[in-house]
Amino acid sequence: MFDWLANPNRFNRITEKTQPFILFISIIALFSGLYFGLFDSPKDYQQGNAVRIMYVHVPSAWLASFLYFSLAISCVFYLVWKHPLADLVSSSIAPIGVLFSALTLITGSLWGKPMWGTWWVWDARLTSMLVLFFFYLGYILLRNAFERKTDGSKTASVLAIVGLINLPIVKFSVDWWHTLHQPASIIKFGGPSIDEKMLLPLSLMFLALSFFSLYLIILNVKTKLIEKKCEALLLKSNLEEIS
Amino acid sequence: MLYLKDLTIKRGSKIVFYNWSTKFKNSQITIINGKNGAGKSTLLRAIAGLIPLEKGVIKNNSNEIFKDQIKWGENLIFIDSKNGLSKDLTVYENLKIWSEMRGWNVGDNDLQKALSSVDIINYKKVYISQCSEGLKKRAALSRLYLSFLFDVKFWLLDEPTNELDKKSIILFNKLIQRFIENKGTVLLACHSLKLFDFKYELLNLDLLKK
Amino acid sequence: MSSKYSFYQIFNSHIKREFLINFRSLIDVISIISFMILIITLFVLGIGPFQEKLGLVSNSIFWIGLILAIIPSLEKTLQRDYDNGWLDQTITSPISLEFILLSKSIAYWLIIIIPLLISLPFFIILLNISLKLIPWLFISILIGGLSISLVGIIGSALTLGAKRGNILLPILIIPFIIPILIFGVGVSETISVNESPIGNLFLLIGFTLIYLVISPFISAFLIRIAISR
Numbered sequence: 001m002f003d004w005l006a007n008p009n010r011f012n013r014i015t016e017k018t019q020p021f022i023l024f025i026s027i028i029a030l031f032s033g034l035y036f037g038l039f040d041s042p043k044d045y046q047q048g049n050a051v052r053i054m055y056v057h058v059p060s061a062w063l064a065s066f067l068y069f070s071l072a073i074s075c076v077f078y079l080v081w082k083h084p085l086a087d088l089v090s091s092s093i094a095p096i097g098v099l100f101s102a103l104t105l106i107t108g109s110l111w112g113k114p115m116w117g118t119w120w121v122w123d124a125r126l127t128s129m130l131v132l133f134f135f136y137l138g139y140i141l142l143r144n145a146f147e148r149k150t151d152g153s154k155t156a157s158v159l160a161i162v163g164l165i166n167l168p169i170v171k172f173s174v175d176w177w178h179t180l181h182q183p184a185s186i187i188k189f190g191g192p193s194i195d196e197k198m199l200l201p202l203s204l205m206f207l208a209l210s211f212f213s214l215y216l217i218i219l220n221v222k223t224k225l226i227e228k229k230c231e232a233l234l235l236k237s238n239l240e241e242i243s
Numbered sequence: 244m245l246y247l248k249d250l251t252i253k254r255g256s257k258i259v260f261y262n263w264s265t266k267f268k269n270s271q272i273t274i275i276n277g278k279n280g281a282g283k284s285t286l287l288r289a290i291a292g293l294i295p296l297e298k299g300v301i302k303n304n305s306n307e308i309f310k311d312q313i314k315w316g317e318n319l320i321f322i323d324s325k326n327g328l329s330k331d332l333t334v335y336e337n338l339k340i341w342s343e344m345r346g347w348n349v350g351d352n353d354l355q356k357a358l359s360s361v362d363i364i365n366y367k368k369v370y371i372s373q374c375s376e377g378l379k380k381r382a383a384l385s386r387l388y389l390s391f392l393f394d395v396k397f398w399l400l401d402e403p404t405n406e407l408d409k410k411s412i413i414l415f416n417k418l419i420q421r422f423i424e425n426k427g428t429v430l431l432a433c434h435s436l437k438l439f440d441f442k443y444e445l446l447n448l449d450l451l452k453k
Numbered sequence: 454m455s456s457k458y459s460f461y462q463i464f465n466s467h468i469k470r471e472f473l474i475n476f477r478s479l480i481d482v483i484s485i486i487s488f489m490i491l492i493i494t495l496f497v498l499g500i501g502p503f504q505e506k507l508g509l510v511s512n513s514i515f516w517i518g519l520i521l522a523i524i525p526s527l528e529k530t531l532q533r534d535y536d537n538g539w540l541d542q543t544i545t546s547p548i549s550l551e552f553i554l555l556s557k558s559i560a561y562w563l564i565i566i567i568p569l570l571i572s573l574p575f576f577i578i579l580l581n582i583s584l585k586l587i588p589w590l591f592i593s594i595l596i597g598g599l600s601i602s603l604v605g606i607i608g609s610a611l612t613l614g615a616k617r618g619n620i621l622l623p624i625l626i627i628p629f630i631i632p633i634l635i636f637g638v639g640v641s642e643t644i645s646v647n648e649s650p651i652g653n654l655f656l657l658i659g660f661t662l663i664y665l666v667i668s669p670f671i672s673a674f675l676i677r678i679a680i681s682r
Contacts, residue, residue, distance in 0.1 A: 321545040323538065329474055329539060330537065348459075
């Protein structure tokens with residue numbers, strides 16, 4: 001399937017038609033999700049209205065992890081089948097991954113203030129998210145660390161894949177660290193006691209954010225395709241000038 | 244014979260060779276000539292296996308060389324402008340460790356002979372960091388002598404004569420002659436053709452690209 | 454690889470090479486040890502001289518000091534050989550790059566571990582680490598050091614030829630090292646509270662084994678990319 005999509009022209013044609021739908025779904029889901037989340041879901045008996053941060057926090061966290069997974073998979077496609085579009089896709093995912101992991105950290109911090117009275121708690125999940133944030137950052141930094149633009153993409157792809165192997169280990173070790181140093185007495189984020197009524201806005205928000213990020217990724221890939229075309233044209237005109 | 248068939252080689256996003264074929268005769272030195280950026284180093288590095296081929300095959304007689312990298316590694320000594328010498332080791336240590344790293348077991352006697360072959364034996368205890376460029380080059384070229392003891396049949400040399408003085412060039416010529424008599428094949432990238440006093444084939448990369 | 458090669462000899466030649474380069478003089482060893490002692494001094498100065506406070510964090514200081522002392526030398530391990538063309542020589546040799554990198558990681562491990570083990574008594578005295586910890590500390594440094602060197606080689610290969618590699622490398626490598634720190638400190642912590650450290654130790658060993666298998670292949674892959682640029 002990927003091979004079929006990997007043709008830039010076909011990619012442009014297909015996304016041309018689907019992009020408005022994606023945006024539409026995302027907006028509908030966002031507004032209904034926000035409505036249900038803000039007005040039609042119960043308060044938490046302990047946290048009160050602060051629990052509503054969850055409707056942004058939890059979907060962002062899921063999405064940040066899911067996007068990293070897709071980033072790494074797309075890097076596998078790039079390294080194995082060497083298709084340049086796969087590289088464009090992974091480089092387009094990265095900034096959005098940074099965005100969502102940062103959003104998770106910020107909302108987590110906002111949530112932490114009313115819950116624990118501090119802006120930051122070294123909760124296992126937040127800590128893993130912080131590490132994930134640095135994985136994304138490392139990928140972007142490494143991509144841009146080489147003289148020529150194309151040089152970084154292969155190296156950074158390897159980093160992303162090794163990161164995919166390492167991320168579960170980090171996640172496990174951080175959980176392990178948490179149980180080692182703090183016997184579980186803290187309320188966990190989005191713990192098991194989720195009300196059914198909370199589930200609806202949660203999934204709507206997840207839908208909204210994932211379609212929105214899909215929209216952004218496609219936009220990003222398209223921009224990069226145009227950028228590439230421009231560079232090729234520029235190179236060509238330069239060559240003509242010389243000769 | 245070393246056959247290069249339909250080679251396409253890219254450096255970054257730039258295509259240096261496109262669908263290009265040639266061959267190099269055995270027991271012969273081929274001098275690869277061309278202006279800067281013509282692709283001399285790229286070609287040598289590709290044959291050495293340092294740059295992957297985008298397309299095409301390289302065959303030594305009928306064996307594809309990259310099918311068996313290890314066999315090709317045995318067959319080959321590659322020296323370019325970087326030399327591959329550690330500045331924190333002496334001339335002698337560099338040669339010894341280099342041969343050990345290749346899995347060769349070379350006696351002290353032969354190492355001494357190798358160093359004498361490029362007239363660097365007096366500097367054997369000098370650290371590379373204190374050597375002049377010419378000395379470094381000679382230290383690198385001393386490896387070539389070891390190919391007479393082992394089954395090396397190809398030398399890929401990128402600008403080996405750049406920093407050498409007259410006397411060393413004569414010694415280097417001797418090494419090449421002896422190697423060719425031993426059925427060795429030399430591919431040598433070089434600007435100047437005046438330095439060599441033996442029969443050679445010429446491959447001019449400028450002509451190739453018009 | 455054909456059987457006529459003595460793996461031991463090739464392995465040995467890499468270890469010898471790294472030792473000759475890194476430990477040419479006693480000064481090199483002394484400077485690494487001094488660096489570590491100074492890092493620990495900084496920690497203690499930051500915390501204050503209270504024995505009880507120090508006792509709570511001494512294990513962590515020890516491991517963080519160890520990691521911080523190793524990281525600056527990581528960048529050089531491959532970059533130097535990349536710049537002087539030694540990596541080209543290893544690739545054009547009959548020995549597989551993966552094996553060479555495995556030898557190199559082990560050589561590097563010995564190089565970082567020997568000064569550490571020499572200076573272990575200092576750290577034990579300086580940080581007031583209890584005596585019953587010593588054998589476990591010894592083992593966990595040995596294993597942790599190996600895993601840091603295996604992960605470090607990957608990091609070093611990632612930043613080959615990169616701009617600002619010396620800053621980039623720690624950013625890339627520290628997230629990978631987190632599990633080593635956690636399990637390593639875990640070994641000491643569990644002993645301090647009279648529990649069995651076996652769980653943490655096994656996790657540390659498991660982590661090391663994973664990287665022992667994948668690290669040579671990943672770094673060889675990366676080096677080939679860097680060389681072909």
